[in-house]
Each structure stands twice: as structure tokens, then as C-alpha cells.
Amino acid sequence: MFAITKLECKKIFTKNNVLIACLFLLICLAKMLPYGQSLDMVLDEENFGSGLSYWTLLKKEGIKYDGFLTKSQMKKVRSLYRQSKEKDFVEGARSEEKDLGLKLIYPFQWLAESLNFPSSNGIQDFSIQMSDQEIESFYQDRLKAVKAWIHRSDHPYSQAQVQSILHQARQVKRPFYYAYNEGWRYMRDFLHMTFYLFLIYLVLALSALTSSDDEQGFTEMDLHTKKGRFGLYLAKLRAGEIFASLAYLAYLGFLLVYHWMIYSLHGANASIEFYSSPAIFNLTTCQGFFLEALSGYFASLVMVNIILFVSMFFHKTRVSLVLLTLILIWLNKWAASPQPWANTLAFFTPQNFVRYNFSLSKLLVLKGHVFPYTLTAFFLSLAYISISRIFAMPFMNHYYLKGGKGK
Numbered sequence: 001m002f003a004i005t006k007l008e009c010k011k012i013f014t015k016n017n018v019l020i021a022c023l024f025l026l027i028c029l030a031k032m033l034p035y036g037q038s039l040d041m042v043l044d045e046e047n048f049g050s051g052l053s054y055w056t057l058l059k060k061e062g063i064k065y066d067g068f069l070t071k072s073q074m075k076k077v078r079s080l081y082r083q084s085k086e087k088d089f090v091e092g093a094r095s096e097e098k099d100l101g102l103k104l105i106y107p108f109q110w111l112a113e114s115l116n117f118p119s120s121n122g123i124q125d126f127s128i129q130m131s132d133q134e135i136e137s138f139y140q141d142r143l144k145a146v147k148a149w150i151h152r153s154d155h156p157y158s159q160a161q162v163q164s165i166l167h168q169a170r171q172v173k174r175p176f177y178y179a180y181n182e183g184w185r186y187m188r189d190f191l192h193m194t195f196y197l198f199l200i201y202l203v204l205a206l207s208a209l210t211s212s213d214d215e216q217g218f219t220e221m222d223l224h225t226k227k228g229r230f231g232l233y234l235a236k237l238r239a240g241e242i243f244a245s246l247a248y249l250a251y252l253g254f255l256l257v258y259h260w261m262i263y264s265l266h267g268a269n270a271s272i273e274f275y276s277s278p279a280i281f282n283l284t285t286c287q288g289f290f291l292e293a294l295s296g297y298f299a300s301l302v303m304v305n306i307i308l309f310v311s312m313f314f315h316k317t318r319v320s321l322v323l324l325t326l327i328l329i330w331l332n333k334w335a336a337s338p339q340p341w342a343n344t345l346a347f348f349t350p351q352n353f354v355r356y357n358f359s360l361s362k363l364l365v366l367k368g369h370v371f372p373y374t375l376t377a378f379f380l381s382l383a384y385i386s387i388s389r390i391f392a393m394p395f396m397n398h399y400y401l402k403g404g405k406g407k
Contacts (some may be wrong), residue, residue: 004231004235008238021250026317031190031194037185042089061105062079062266065080066180067178069177069178078130085244088129090109105182110181111178114176115138117362119134119141139174140236143169149360150165161365165242168370177271179267179269179285180267181270183267184265191296196328198248198251199303200324200328202244202300202307203307203321206240206305206307206308208234208317211312211316213317214303229396229397240307248297269285277357295377296353296354298380303380306384306388310324310356312321312392331351349383
């Protein structure tokens with residue numbers, strides 16, 4: 001079947017799909033540019049600066065806070081904050097930032113968010129007002145805050161699961177290592193923001209592969225293949241998965257290069273707490289991004305199976321293309337909805353596999369061991385792929401063209 005898979009790959013790798021890929025990347029670029037083209041920073045007590053060059057300045061200022069988050073380091077960070085030019089604006093003493101049209105970004109803001117987590121209980125706060133007592137009890141208070149967060153979670157954990165999660169939280173290596181990692185955080189956000197567009201690209205590229213109204217799809221000669229109809233379907237699936245894998249690598253490469261050029265990828269070794277807070281795993285920032293990207297790859301393989309099944313079911317390329325595109329757009333619209341049913345739906349939909357993989361609301365607890373959502377995404381992917389292939393078997397065995405019945 002390798003020869004058939006190779007032939008099916010040639011059907012997919014066409015000039016049209018390359019042009020659509022370029023259009024997809026341009027759309028992604030258009031969504032990202034408004035965030036990366038300009039940065040508002042405080043230069044001194046009276047003046048502001050804005051532009052691409054200030055991302056370099058932000059990094060220069062941000063790395064001053066790099067280091068293991070020991071008690072002495074927290075006191076140093078507090079002292080740096082009190083001396084910083086941005087302090088008055090963070091605390092709302094001035095209003096000039098409103099005239100800029102963009103919210104000011106501060107070198108220490110994500111560190112401040114994590115430092116304030118035990119006391120703010122999840123409320124975003126970019127000031128650093130920790131008392132000496134709060135610094136002394138930071139890690140103990142953080143465990144209490146994690147427990148409170150779990151109890152507020154939409155996920156109904158059992159008491160035994162809660163104890164397992166708290167045990168896992170106690171195993172996290174301390175002190176945390178903080179490093180300025182703005183580039184990684186933006187790359188994560190834009191992966192969340194544009195991933196559904198990547199899946200729509202796969203729909204555009206693969207919808208014709210198992211239809212009966214396109215030269216990429218089935219023909220009468222195809223349906224009489226020696227290895228059987230379902231074998232042909234699997235060959236098309238393999239070709240689609242190869243294409244999706246290469247396209248996904250190119251997509252991730254684009255994100256990496258873009259964010260390296262504008263924000264830098266400094267801080268890859270920062271604790272995951274400063275990439276996705278609060279987190280309870282011994283991971284670094286780059287490992288966290290890798291796991292979210294891996295979840296996206298699982299979702300891509302699932303999407304290939306869904307696209308080919310829907311296209312085979314309806315026979316028509318345009319029907320499957322329009323239907324799947326509208327569903328992806330609708331699901332993306334509801335992904336951030338506060339409605340409980342929308343949150344539940346998002347938990348199971350492949351396009352949301354890349355979102356909040358380390359959230360305390362999406363943990364998987366198995367026999368006392370706690371895993372991030374990536375493992376759930378893997379199990380869901382296996383289930384979705386298996387189900388789609390099981391359902392495809394009887395449909396494929398009775399597939400016909402132009403009103404005739406297949407043998």
C-alpha cells in the first residue's frame with residue numbers, strides 16, 4: 001500500500017494547497033502583527049516610548065528579575081519594583097497610559113502575577129506589595145491557594161483526587177526559577193489564537209481526498225483496487241496524516257521564527273509556573289510549550305480522520321468543506337464562553353487540545369498520579385481516530401459513484 005499512499009500524497013501536494021498555505025500564514029501574520037508591531041513602555045517619569053525596538057528594551061529590563069525565587073530574591077524583586085519608573089502606572093497613580101491606545105507592558109508583570117497568586121487568589125495584579133511575612137510564607141501560602149483554586153474549579157474532583165493533586169503540588173521543586181519569557185507566552189497565546197485557522201486549512205486541503213466530485217477523490221478504478229476499498233481509504237488517511245504532520249511542523253516553525261525575531265525566546269528554562277500559572281508540575285517553559293504543541297499534533301491527526309470521514313459520507317467536497325469550516329468557527333467562538341456547557345464542550349473538542357494544558361481545571365488523575373491535559377488529549381485522540389475508522393469501514397465497503405451501488 002506504500003505505492004498508493006505515495007500516489008495519494010502527490011494528489012495533496014499541489015500548487016493550490018501551497019497557495020492556500022501561504023494565505024493561511026498571511027492571515028496568521030495579520031492576527032499577530034497588532035500585538036507585536038508596537039510596545040508601550042515608560043522611559044522616564046514623563047515620557048513613553050513605542051515601537052518594535054522597545055521589545056529589546058523590555059527584554060533588557062526584564063532579565064534583571066531572572067533568578068531562583070528564594071526569599072532573598074523576592075525581597076530584591078520587591079526593591080527593584082519600588083525603584084522602577086513603571087511603579088506609579090501599575091498602581092494607577094497616573095492616567096497617561098490611557099492616551100496611548102495600548103496597555104502598558106511591564107518587565108516584571110508575569111512575575112508579579114505569580115507572586116500575588118497566594119494573596120490575590122487568582123485576581124490579576126501586576127504590583128508587588130508583598131510584606132516580609134508574605135515572602136517568608138510564600139510557598140506554604142501558595143499550596144493553600146492551589147487548594148482553594150481546585151475547590152472553585154469547574155471540574156468535579158473527588159476528595160481522593162484533590163488529595164492527589166495537593167500531593168503533586170507539594171512535589172514541585174522549590175524555589176521556582178524565574179526568567180523573562182515573554183516570547184514563549186506570546187507564542188502560546190498565538191498558538192491558541194490561530195490553531196483553529198490551521199485546522200480550517202487542513203479542511204481546505206483535504207476535503208476532496210475522499211469525495212466523488214473531484215480528481216483527488218475516488219474514481220471507479222480506485223474502488224476496484226486489489227487491496228480492497230477500506231485499504232484504499234487507509235492509504236488516503238496515511239497520506240493525509242503525512243501532509244498534516246509536515247504542515248503542522250511548518251506552522252510551528254513559523255511561530256517560532258516570528259516570536260524569536262520580535263520578542264526573543266529568552267526564558268526557555270523558566271519554571272512552568274511563569275508560563276501557565278498556577279501549575280503543579282516540574283516542567284520548564286519550553287517543555288510546557290512542547291506539550292501544548294504535541295497536543296495540537298494529536299488534534300491535527302484527529303482532524304484528518306474527521307475530514308476524510310465527513311467527505312466520504314457526503315461525497316461532495318463543498319458540502320464537507322463548508323460544514324466543517326462552520327463548525328470550527330462556531331466552536332472557536334464558544335471556546336471562551338463562561339457557560340458551563342461551553343466549557344464542557346471545549347474540553348472534548350480537538351481544536352481546544354492546545355488550550356490551558358496545565359490548568360488545575362483540566363488535570364487527569366489516574367491511580368493517585370496527576371497528569372496535565374496533554375495525556376487526556378492523547379487518549380481522546382486515540383478514541384476519536386478509532387471511532388472514525390470503525391464507522392468508516394461499513395461506509396467505505398458500500399461506497400458508490402454516480403448513483404450506482406458498490407460491490
